[in-house]
Amino acid sequence: MARRDAEFIRRWLGAAAEAITRDAGRLTELDSAIGDADHGSNMRRGFTAVVAALTEEPPPPDPGHTLLVAGRTLISTVGGASGPLYGTLLRGAGKALGDEQAVEDERLAEALRAGVDSVARLGGAAAGDKTMLDALLPAVAVLPDYAAARQAAEEGAKATVPLRARKGRASYLGERSMGHLDPGAASSALLVVALAETAAADEEA
Ligand code: ADP
Ligand code: MG
Numbered sequence: 001m002a003r004r005d006a007e008f009i010r011r012w013l014g015a016a017a018e019a020i021t022r023d024a025g026r027l028t029e030l031d032s033a034i035g036d037a038d039h040g041s042n043m044r045r046g047f048t049a050v051v052a053a054l055t056e057e058p059p060p061p062d063p064g065h066t067l068l069v070a071g072r073t074l075i076s077t078v079g080g081a082s083g084p085l086y087g088t089l090l091r092g093a094g095k096a097l098g099d100e101q102a103v104e105d106e107r108l109a110e111a112l113r114a115g116v117d118s119v120a121r122l123g124g125a126a127a128g129d130k131t132m133l134d135a136l137l138p139a140v141a142v143l144p145d146y147a148a149a150r151q152a153a154e155e156g157a158k159a160t161v162p163l164r165a166r167k168g169r170a171s172y173l174g175e176r177s178m179g180h181l182d183p184g185a186a187s188s189a190l191l192v193v194a195l196a197e198t199a200a201a202d203e204e205a
Contacts, residue, residue, distance in 0.1 A: 002202055003102040009066040010054050011201075015194035017047035023190060030183035034170040038080055039183040046078040046086070062101050063108070067094030067115075081168055082184055085119050085132065086191075092118035105199075109143035116140045123167060130163040130170060130177065132184035139192045146196040153192035157185040 020027070020043045028040030053073045060066040071091030074083050093115035097103060103111075116136045125131045138152035158181070165177035168184070 002105055002199070004063055004105065004108050005102040006060055006062050006066045008198065008202065009063045009070075010059065012195050012198040013047070013050055013054065013066075013070055015198050016191050017051045019190040019194050020044055020047045020187065023186075027183050027187055030181050030186055033180045034165065034173055034177045035183060036169060039082060039187065042078045042080040042082055043086075043187050046074045046083055049073050049077040062097070062099050063103055064094045064097030064099055064111075067091065067097065067111075070094075081123075082132070082187070085123055085184075088118045088122050089115040089136070091115070105144035109140065112143060113140045125167040128163060129166040130160045130182045130185070131165075131167050132182070132188040134160045134163070134182065135185040135188035135192065139188075146199040150193050150196035153189040157181065157189040160185045 020040075024040035024044040026040065027043060028037050031037050031039035050070045050073045053069050054060070054066065060069050067090045071087040071089070071094060073087075074090065075087035077083065078087070093111040096111035096114040097107070100107075116133070119136065120126065120133060123131065123133075125133050127133060127137050135153040135156040138156045139149040142148040142152050160182040161180065162178060163182075164175060165171040165173065165182070170177045170182065
């Protein structure tokens with residue numbers, strides 16, 4: 001079974017930053033329908049800063065500290081709700097890993113589940129509230145099967161379309177939030193796809 005080190009987390013977050021930069025326009029468009037049209041720029045700013053923080057020398061020595069630095073960076077650079085929420089996800093996962101040098105996939109999966117639980121605690125949202133959790137919860141539930149997690153995140157994001165938003169800015173729209181894909185669920189799917197692709201690239205190597 002694969003063991004994941006700091007370099008693996010750096011490659012994951014780097015791939016996530018690329019996907020977010022590529023799709024920033026689409027994320028902002030989704031947010032313009034049911035929010036304030038800043039989700040793409042929030043995420044791009046945050047993940048660009050994460051990549052910069054992780055290329056400083058010396059890099060964080062282990063996967064846990066890599067996630068902690070990334071989470072702290074998101075919290076300090078993103079003004080919107082998504083910054084503290086994603087920051088809490090990564091920090092929660094980092095805390096769960098402590099200072100182990102490399103971890104089994106099952107341990108990383110547990111840490112990511114702990115991170116997603118902290119998002120739910122911080123934001124008070126549950127499954128079906130039309131938030132990032134609708135992509136994240138089904139994905140971390142099937143980890144460490146990365147391919148299944150990718151599919152679950154993409155399906156979970158799509159399934160937010162008919163939902164009525166109960167948390168965050170979109171909830172102010174009430175029923176008018178229905179019929180639109182949640183921007184945070186869309187960005188969460190990008191993060192999970194990046195994770196699955198990074199893991200798949202490792203298996204091929
Ligand atoms: P803001 O809403 O402050 O403009 P963003 O546009 O960057 O921040 O992020 C919006 C996304 O954040 C939403 O699409 C939703 O997925 C997520 N979100 C908002 N509030 C919550 C919450 N309480 N719990 C989980 N996710 C949330
Ligand atoms: Mg917004």
